[in-house]
Amino acid sequence: MTLNMGPQHPSTHGVLRVALELDGETVVKARPIVGYLHTGMEKQAEYKTYTQSIPQTDRMDYLAPMSNNLAFCLAAEKLLGIEVPPRVQAIRVLLTELTRISSHCMWLGTHALDIGAMTVFFWAFREREKVLSIYEHVCGARLTASYFRVGGLAMDIPEGFLDRCRTFVDEMPAHVDEYEAMLTKNPIWLARTRGVAILSARDAVALGATGPILRGSGVQYDLRKAQPYSGYETYDFEIPVRTSGDAYDRYLVRVEEMRQATRICDQAIRRLEELGPGDYRLRDFKYVLPPKEEVKTSMEALIHHFKIVAHGFFPPVGEAYQAIEAPKGELGFYFVSDGTPRPWRMKVRSPSFVNMQTLSVMVEGRLVADVITAIGSLDIVLGEIDR
Amino acid sequence: MTPLTPERVEERLRERFPGVPFRRQEGEAVRDHTLYLPAERLVEVCTFLRDDPELDFAMLSWIAGVDNLPREPRFEVVYGLLSLSHPRRVHLKIELAGEQPRVPTVIGVWPTADWLERETYDFYGIEFTGHPDLRRILLPEDWVGWPLRKDSPLGYEEVAFTHNTPERIKPSPELRKLQPKKVKYRAH
Numbered sequence: 177m178t179l180n181m182g183p184q185h186p187s188t189h190g191v192l193r194v195a196l197e198l199d200g201e202t203v204v205k206a207r208p209i210v211g212y213l214h215t216g217m218e219k220q221a222e223y224k225t226y227t228q229s230i231p232q233t234d235r236m237d238y239l240a241p242m243s244n245n246l247a248f249c250l251a252a253e254k255l256l257g258i259e260v261p262p263r264v265q266a267i268r269v270l271l272t273e274l275t276r277i278s279s280h281c282m283w284l285g286t287h288a289l290d291i292g293a294m295t296v297f298f299w300a301f302r303e304r305e306k307v308l309s310i311y312e313h314v315c316g317a318r319l320t321a322s323y324f325r326v327g328g329l330a331m332d333i334p335e336g337f338l339d340r341c342r343t344f345v346d347e348m349p350a351h352v353d354e355y356e357a358m359l360t361k362n363p364i365w366l367a368r369t370r371g372v373a374i375l376s377a378r379d380a381v382a383l384g385a386t387g388p389i390l391r392g393s394g395v396q397y398d399l400r401k402a403q404p405y406s407g408y409e410t411y412d413f414e415i416p417v418r419t420s421g422d423a424y425d426r427y428l429v430r431v432e433e434m435r436q437a438t439r440i441c442d443q444a445i446r447r448l449e450e451l452g453p454g455d456y457r458l459r460d461f462k463y464v465l466p467p468k469e470e471v472k473t474s475m476e477a478l479i480h481h482f483k484i485v486a487h488g489f490f491p492p493v494g495e496a497y498q499a500i501e502a503p504k505g506e507l508g509f510y511f512v513s514d515g516t517p518r519p520w521r522m523k524v525r526s527p528s529f530v531n532m533q534t535l536s537v538m539v540e541g542r543l544v545a546d547v548i549t550a551i552g553s554l555d556i557v558l559g560e561i562d563r
Numbered sequence: 564m565t566p567l568t569p570e571r572v573e574e575r576l577r578e579r580f581p582g583v584p585f586r587r588q589e590g591e592a593v594r595d596h597t598l599y600l601p602a603e604r605l606v607e608v609c610t611f612l613r614d615d616p617e618l619d620f621a622m623l624s625w626i627a628g629v630d631n632l633p634r635e636p637r638f639e640v641v642y643g644l645l646s647l648s649h650p651r652r653v654h655l656k657i658e659l660a661g662e663q664p665r666v667p668t669v670i671g672v673w674p675t676a677d678w679l680e681r682e683t684y685d686f687y688g689i690e691f692t693g694h695p696d697l698r699r700i701l702l703p704e705d706w707v708g709w710p711l712r713k714d715s716p717l718g719y720e721e722v723a724f725t726h727n728t729p730e731r732i733k734p735s736p737e738l739r740k741l742q743p744k745k746v747k748y749r750a751h
Contacts, residue, residue: 210700210701211699211700211701211702211703214701214702216710218686218711219710219711223717254594255592255594256592257592257594381621381622381647382673382674382675383674383675384622384623384624384673384675384679395647397647397650402647402650403650403652491592492591492592493590493591493592494590494591494592494593494594495590495592495593495594495595495597496592496594496595497594497595497643497652497654499624506624508624508625508643510625510627510641510643512629513592520629521627521629521630523625523627523641525624525625525643529678529682530625530675530678530679532678533674533675533677533678562701563701
């Protein structure tokens with residue numbers, strides 16, 4: 177029998193469709209069918225300036241907008257050959273790690289809800305809500321942040337922002353303990369996730385899986401350590417790795433990542449407190465908007481402002497690929513520039529798209545009920561798969 | 564282990580494949596290590612890059628198509644390779660001329676190429692010969708054209724009239740009979 181799961185099934189987290197060939201309750205073949213949310217973002221980017229494409233990136237992985245902003249901006253900065261000041265790097269690290277916590281909260285809540293544990297959903301959303309309020313405080317938007325810019329940030333962090341982050345970071349580890357108290361030794365949770373949706377390290381590498389899926393299969397690989405960006409090499413944190421490659425191990429990896437993310441946030445806040453107020457963008461006005469005060473007083477600043485707003489900046493002819501460790505895995509942007517203010521080609525290497533391919537390996541030969549667990553443990557976002 | 568430099572990767576490749584004209588991409592702002600190679604040697608070079616213990620490019624991270632219209636050769640396919648043990652990236656580039664570009668599939672080297680190649684096929688119409696299931700992936704199955712080619716029309720779709728509509732989607736004669744009859748209005 178062939179069964180269509182989705183595109184409207186609640187546990188497919190959006191508009192994923194899986195064509196399942198069944199023998200009784202056993203899955204013989206699982207074929208994910210994607211594309212229902214395709215909006216042609218790569219094509220659209222070719223007709224926008226670099227800055228105009230930043231709001232598009234929020235809508236790819238809409239659960240981790242800041243990570244997408246960061247990957248986009250870092251790739252553009254690599255193309256331009258510029259690097260942002262340490263204070264900006266610390267703000268970016270702080271916000272992307274908060275994003276990781278929020279994204280993992282969302283994953284944990286919905287994954288547990290799919291399997292039947294309802295309370296975790298409410299608890300995890302409580303903390304996600306706090307991160308969204310922090311977003312709102314820093315940039316005015318809760319979901320589509322668009323806060324990072326090529327060469328810096330859209331605006332400086334507001335007053336009281338660091339205290340607010342500090343409160344959240346201090347209380348978060350206790351909340352992670354709460355989630356773990358609900359699930360880690362829960363017999364139902366163990367029965368539904370342990371030994372289910374197994375992905376061997378060999379398959380994970382061959383299928384290009386990254387992020388917690390790769391680390392849950394026993395491969396210690398994290399771009400923050402392997403190819404550091406934004407000064408991650410100066411932070412003290414660990415990369416959790418588990419070896420059995422089942423849904424339970426991916427759960428443990430992500431929960432531990434939430435703890436590690438709070439550690440990084442803590443260090444970033446301290447660093448920002450030490451640095452005090454300062455520039456929130458690079459002072460290279462060929463690529464970055466000059467401060468408004470200077471625009472009012474300096475002729476050159478006015479011209480730079482006008483040129484960047486009217487045309488966008490002109491990158492050199494060339495190409496660059498830059499990847500970051502997003503909550504879901506390796507998120508990369510590849511730019512080909514022909515020297516005009518619009519990219520000749522923008523390619524998005526989205527982690528969910530590549531990770532999605534592992535679903536067939538995880539569920540073939542298993543029960544239909546395990547497909548739900550497998551999809552949940554993959555942590556996919558269809559906005560990012562379809563783009 | 565000594566760090567794997569881009570020069571070392573090239574050296575190893577030239578040792579193993581003396582006849583293959585590898586060419587490093589030069590440019591003012593080419594920020595990554597990119598090698599051009601001919602399409603017909605792609606699979607063996609990739610297999611070597613994956614299996615050689617020193618290079619160990621175990622993962623294919625991404626594939627991108629590029630349309631360089633009006634330049635010739637028009638198309639490029641870029642392969643983003645990743646070595647987990649070093650960690651090091653290298654990009655391979657294949658140049659393809661003509662309206663119907665073809666390149667051999669690397670699905671046998673890295674199974675992840677399945678969807679990556681389908682995506683590139685979907686956007687550019689680049690045919691990956693030997694791919695077992697080369698269908699559109701993100702666009703609808705009945706989509707006409709290759710949207711990321713630079714000559715793909717942007718909007719301004721032709722409106723469907725009787726004279727430009729194919730027979731199969733014209734209303735059948737039976738359906739026409741069901742349409743309301745014209746009523747003659749009489750003045751009171």
